[in-house]
Amino acid sequence: MHKIIPLTIGSLKLANNIIAAPLAGITDSPYRRLLKHFGAGLVFTEMVSANGLIRDGKGSVVLLQSDPAESPLGIQLFGDDPVVLAEATRRSAAYGALIDINMGCPVKKVIRSGAGSALLKNPRLIGRIIAAVRAATDKPLTIKIRSGWDVQHLNFLEVARIAQDEGVDAITLHPRTRTQGFCGRADWQQLAELKGAVNVPVIGSGDIMTAADAVEMLHVSKCDAVMIGRGGLGRPWLIREILSRLGGDDPTPVTMAERCDIALRHLDWQRDLFGEHKAVLDLRKHLSWYSRGISGAATFRAQLSSINDFDPLRRTVTTFFDAALATENLNL
Ligand SMILES: Cc1cc2nc3c(=O)[nH]c(=O)nc-3n(C[C@H](O)[C@H](O)[C@H](O)COP(=O)(O)O)c2cc1C
Structure with a gap:
């Protein structure tokens, strides 16, 4: 039996454990407000370039701006240099309630820069990044990873343990490899493995298209929270449907x-x-x-x-x- 569970990430208390995913080119301020309107416990910015922020790129700063109605807001940064990411964290932390580092993006341009899921090839660098960012902010710190570079290199458990040791407050796993892209099914069993391996909250991302999917992911993986990405496109009320389902009510159908x-x-x-x-x-x-x-x-x-x-x-x-x-x- 599931219910609506308030979730604590470091010092941040969320009203519930239904989280809206960061989606580049999509989760801008107006869309996040809609997701919040339907009850999301936490919303995220699109991924923001740490290098761009350091260069004072106006485009990057715009991505950090939000309406108070979106609060609490997670800021997601991407980059590959611990010093740059730490400085970007110092500059961006005031814009949100939590900092997340993207370690899962499969897009070629991001990979070529050494960021996103390219980091999964270098767990020691991940450790250095988290240590540097941890020292740069008191705000809750999370990472978002994939399960590995490819099926021969499924290292999410190793990465998660390093991250936990360096002080992250929660870990989001999208259980697909980088080479998989968005093909096949997200392997929710890997979320269960991760849940068994770390003490910090585990957030599950991948293939939640209906309220029943969210309940199922929570059930099979025992993860602490679920993240809604593509399922909310054109249907931000999916968040309300999930909350109703978890609360034991019949979902209020959208008219x-x-x-x-x-x-x-x-x-x-x-x-x-x-x-x-x-x-x-x-x-x-x-x-x-x-x-x-x-x-x-x-x-x-x-x-x-x-x-x-x-x-x-x-x-x-x-x-x-x-x-x-x-x-x-x-x-x-
Ligand atoms: C168009 C698009 C943009 C995305 N942008 C980001 C991003 O900026 N940062 C990130 O961590 N993940 C990003 N993702 C991955 C999602 O956050 C999520 O982990 C993935 O889509 C799986 O969840 P879903 O099946 O619920 O969509 C993106 C995915 C899509 C489809």
Whole structure:
């Protein structure tokens, strides 16, 4: 039997153990606010370049900015140099409640720089990075790893023990290797192995697409928290569904009116923060995800790519959902 469990990571007390994953190009401030609105215990920034922050790159600092409604916010940094990561931690810690170091990103550009999952090839460097970052902040410190570089080198247990010895407060595991990318299934059994090997909280990431998946991951792995990534795209209410399920209630189904309201709210928040032009570009992918499973979605998606101005886009969204609502009412 599961229930909603408050989670403690170092000195940080979270209301629950449902965490929204860092997603580059996606988990910006407006989307994080939506995830928080649906009850996420913790949300994360996109991964932020430690080198970029040190160079005072404006683009990197923008990624750290948030609305108070998102609190508590985890800041995720990536890099490969202990000194640079420690300095980036000092500069960014005030923006959030927790610092996380990315040790799982499989993207070639990141790997070539020695960061992300390339670090898994060098556990001693991981130890040096954590020691340096640990000394740079009193805030809770976590790492996010994959299970290894490839199946011949599954070293997540070794990495996790090193990290624990150097003072991390929790470990997130996405149990796929770097070479696997996003193929195959995440191996939740590896989460159980990790849970048995360390004393700090273990956060499970990978393939939670439904509330039942979240319950299942908690059950099979006994991990302390679950992280929601792709499952929340176009469905941020998945977090609410999981919390209802864990609380023993029947999940409150999302209504078409609520879907419309969320899509429009997302669009408006994006405009308020970034301006109309960027809102139109940023929201294309989200709107296409919001439309999944709704009749007329293919036509709607085709329209999205050809609309370049905010007001016509907003009208198109309203028209699409009005039609969906009308169809729904007809079928009642
Ligand atoms: C588009 C995309 C962007 C991602 N960006 C990040 C990132 O910035 N930092 C990170 O640690 N993981 C990142 N991930 C990995 C996710 O956080 C998560 O671990 C992975 O997607 C597995 O979980 P899921 O099946 O729930 O999506 C990204 C994944 C995707 C699909």
